[in-house]
Amino acid sequence: xTSTVLITGCSSGIGAATxxxxxxxxWNVAATLRNPAAAPFDDSAGKVASFALDVTDPHSVAAAVAxxxxxxxxxxxxxxxxxxxxxxxxxSATQEVIERQFQTNVFGVFAVTRAVLPHMRERASGVxxxxxxxxxxxxxxxxxxxxxSKFAVVGFSESLSHELGPLGIRVKVFAPGAxxxxxxxxxxxxxxxxxxxxxxxxxxxxxxxxxxNRGTSNASTPEQLAQALYDAATDGSAQLRYVIGEDAxxxxxxxxxxxxxxxxxxxxxxxxxxx
Ligand SMILES: NC(=O)c1ccc[n+]([C@@H]2O[C@H](COP(=O)([O-])OP(=O)(O)OC[C@H]3O[C@@H](n4cnc5c(N)ncnc54)[C@H](OP(=O)(O)O)[C@@H]3O)[C@@H](O)[C@H]2O)c1
Numbered sequence: 001x002t003s004t005v006l007i008t009g010c011s012s013g014i015g016a017a018t019x020x021x022x023x024x025x026x027w028n029v030a031a032t033l034r035n036p037a038a039a040p041f042d043d044s045a046g047k048v049a050s051f052a053l054d055v056t057d058p059h060s061v062a063a064a065v066a067x068x069x070x071x072x073x074x075x076x077x078x079x080x081x082x083x084x085x086x087x088x089x090x091x092s093a094t095q096e097v098i099e100r101q102f103q104t105n106v107f108g109v110f111a112v113t114r115a116v117l118p119h120m121r122e123r124a125s126g127v128x129x130x131x132x133x134x135x136x137x138x139x140x141x142x143x144x145x146x147x148x149s150k151f152a153v154v155g156f157s158e159s160l161s162h163e164l165g166p167l168g169i170r171v172k173v174f175a176p177g178a179x180x181x182x183x184x185x186x187x188x189x190x191x192x193x194x195x196x197x198x199x200x201x202x203x204x205x206x207x208x209x210x211x212x213n214r215g216t217s218n219a220s221t222p223e224q225l226a227q228a229l230y231d232a233a234t235d236g237s238a239q240l241r242y243v244i245g246e247d248a249x250x251x252x253x254x255x256x257x258x259x260x261x262x263x264x265x266x267x268x269x270x271x272x273x274x275x
Contacts, residue, residue: 004028004072005233006065008055008112009082013181014131014225016040018079021226022233023047030068030075055082055108056100065115074123077233078116080109080153081131085146085183088191089199097191098145105149109156117169124168127233130157134177134248138255138263141271142199142206145191154241161240172232173241177248178219205272220245 005022009015010031019031019041032053033039039050049071053064068075083105086093109130120126135143136150157173164171196203228244243252255263268274 001073002026002028003076004030004068004074005077005079006030006032006068006075006112006116007079007081008032008053008108010041010050011035011038012040012186013183014176014179014222014229015079015081017222017226018081018229019048021223021230025230028072030064030072032064032068053112055080055112056103058111061111061115065112065119069119075116075119075126077127077129078112078120079129079131079229079233080112082108083131083149084187084189085143086191087142087146087188088203089142089196090144090191092193092196092199093145093191097189101145101149102152105146106152106156109153113160117164120169121167126169127172128157128160128164128169129172129174129229129232131174131176131229132157134175134243134245134251136173137175137243138251140206141267141273142203158240161238165238170238172239174225174229174232175241175243175248176220176225177243177245177251178213179222179225179245180219181222202271202273209271218246 005027007015007018007029010019011033019029022029023045027047029048030051031039031041031048032051034052034054036050036052041048043050051064051067052060054060086097086101113128130153132153133150135147136154139147154173157171161171192199192203225244228242232242243249
């Protein structure tokens with residue numbers, strides 16, 4: 001029987017590339033997105049079905065999962081990919097802005113996982129891959145809320161992997177470094193107005209480092225992420241954590257080599273934030 005993957009956040013970037021990759025490998029793909037009318041992929045081969053799913057709306061989550069099961073009979077792999085970022089000083093983020101970040105990046109992952117789990121449990125088989133971030137392992141300055149949401153996804157995945165392993169369900173978490181999508185254009189929300197007031201100097205320094213890196217950084221392509229997600233879904237292993245991208249691997253190696261405290265110091269130096 002053909003395997004089926006359900007993916008969230010398929011309107012662009014990593015999600016859209018992953019839809020295409022799984023379909024090219026002969027999988028059925030339940031491609032979910034907030035606005036299926038804007039799906040950037042072709043349904044014509046009959047392998048891909050688009051379903052409306054907003055991870056913050058429990059009704060749309062339940063409906064999309066039910067439709068996917070009805071259409072394809074089963075869900076073998078779930079990829080929780082939908083997400084966006086907050087950038088700016090913690091103090092400038094309103095409670096509403098913070099809650100929205102967690103509703104999407106954390107509670108959204110919980111909601112879709114909870115909806116898919118009974119189907120996987122019934123069959124004692126399945127793989128759940130949560131797309132966190134390198135920022136879920138090492139926090140960059142001025143990303144405190146995005147980092148908190150992705151650290152939450154990493155912790156959730158680790159504990160859940162112990163819980164679901166005995167039931168035949170494997171949980172994995174992705175920690176990609178930079179990926180060349182339009183994330184910083186369309187999915188990065190600033191928490192501050194103007195120059196950020198008392199934080200203006202720090203914001204300027206951090207933005208300067210990121211801007212300088214942009215042209216030169218060895219970001220992964222969304223297609224490389226799609227390939228890595230496919231490989232993780234099909235590798236048959238119990239591996240939990242997948243650090244993706246040369247930049248992410250280099251940073252994790254540095255942390256291993258020099259230790260966590262020294263890395264913190266090096267980062268403060270690099271961003272010009274040493275006290
Ligand atoms: N790009 C990077 O450098 C990078 C690095 C590490 C991790 N990541 C993670 O990778 C994932 C995908 O990001 P990307 O780079 O592919 O950026 P992207 O192209 O902007 O994709 C983000 C996706 O999330 C969807 N989304 C946002 N809120 C949603 C909601 N409430 N319900 C359903 N879908 C929602 C967006 O849908 P709409 O079109 O409806 O907004 C879009 O499809 C994110 O979780 C991100 O945190 C990205």
